Amino acid sequence: MALTLVQFDFPFAGPWGAGMTEALGGLAQDIAAEPGLVWKIWTENAADGRAGGIYVFDNPDAAAAYRDKHSARLASFGVTGIVAHSFDVNADLSAITRAPL
Amino acid sequence: MALTLVQFDFPFAGPWGAGMTEALGGLAQDIAAEPGLVWKIWTENAADGRAGGIYVFDNPDAAAAYRDKHSARLASFGVTGIVAHSFDVNADLSAITRAPL
Numbered sequence: 444m445a446l447t448l449v450q451f452d453f454p455f456a457g458p459w460g461a462g463m464t465e466a467l468g469g470l471a472q473d474i475a476a477e478p479g480l481v482w483k484i485w486t487e488n489a490a491d492g493r494a495g496g497i498y499v500f501d502n503p504d505a506a507a508a509y510r511d512k513h514s515a516r517l518a519s520f521g522v523t524g525i526v527a528h529s530f531d532v533n534a535d536l537s538a539i540t541r542a543p544l
Numbered sequence: 545m546a547l548t549l550v551q552f553d554f555p556f557a558g559p560w561g562a563g564m565t566e567a568l569g570g571l572a573q574d575i576a577a578e579p580g581l582v583w584k585i586w587t588e589n590a591a592d593g594r595a596g597g598i599y600v601f602d603n604p605d606a607a608a609a610y611r612d613k614h615s616a617r618l619a620s621f622g623v624t625g626i627v628a629h630s631f632d633v634n635a636d637l638s639a640i641t642r643a644p645l
Contacts (some may be wrong), residue, residue: 444639448585448587448598450551450553450598452551452629452631460634461631461636463634463637464634464636464637466566467637468596468636468637468640471562471637471640471641472640474641475640475641475642480641481642482638482642482644483602483639483641483642483643484549484633484638484643484644484645485633485634485637485638485643486549486631486632486633486634487631487632487634488629488630488631488632489632491629493567493629493631494631495631497549497551497598499585509582521636528587528589528592529589530553530587530589530592530594530595530596531587531588531589532563532585532586532587533561533564533565533586533587533588535562535565535569536564536565536568536569536572536586537583537584537585537586538588539569539572539573540575540576540583540584540585541576541582541583541584542579542583542585542586543582543583543644544585
């Protein structure tokens with residue numbers, strides 16, 4: 444299984460923490476059903492005013508499709524300054540550092 | 545446990561894949577023993593000429609110390625253009641999307 448990691452981050456004004464969970468729980472349910480998604484970690488930095496996510500997909504095509512879809516969704520929310528990068532996962536090095544893959 | 549996620553990426557000229565594993569296996573053993581590190585995923589993108597990693601630490605101080613240490617190490621290897629961001633993990637949203645935390 445060729446894993447693809449996608450990292451998104453972008454300017455975000457909150458809510459943070461429990462408020463973020465309440466506001467975005469429905470979106471999380473939707474993202475959980477995304478084709479090819481293994482998992483997503485939700486990230487937030489109130490001090491820097493940035494949020495995002497780290498995604499692992501089980502194939503590169505699903506990762507690319509999601510990257511386009513999520514970029515468009517964020518733009519529709521009025522988000523600008525989106526940074527999105529895709530990477531192959533080096534599974535052997537990651538195993539040495541206990542990555543849960 | 546307040547988890548902190550650190551994302552690093554930077555210009556990289558290879559080696560990639562198995563060659564990267566061979567070149568950096570010793571470094572991976574060293575990083576595996578880093579205080580507070582839960583895990584690291586090693587990332588590489590030969591087409592874009594970038595590599596990096598996604599780290600989860602079990603406390604923010606360990607994450608900040610590692611971020612400084614690894615930035616200095618990369619600079620000592622001649623790496624420039626390092627992008628490093630730290631985030632809190634939203635555990636509740638991440639649980640909805642099956643994150644292994």
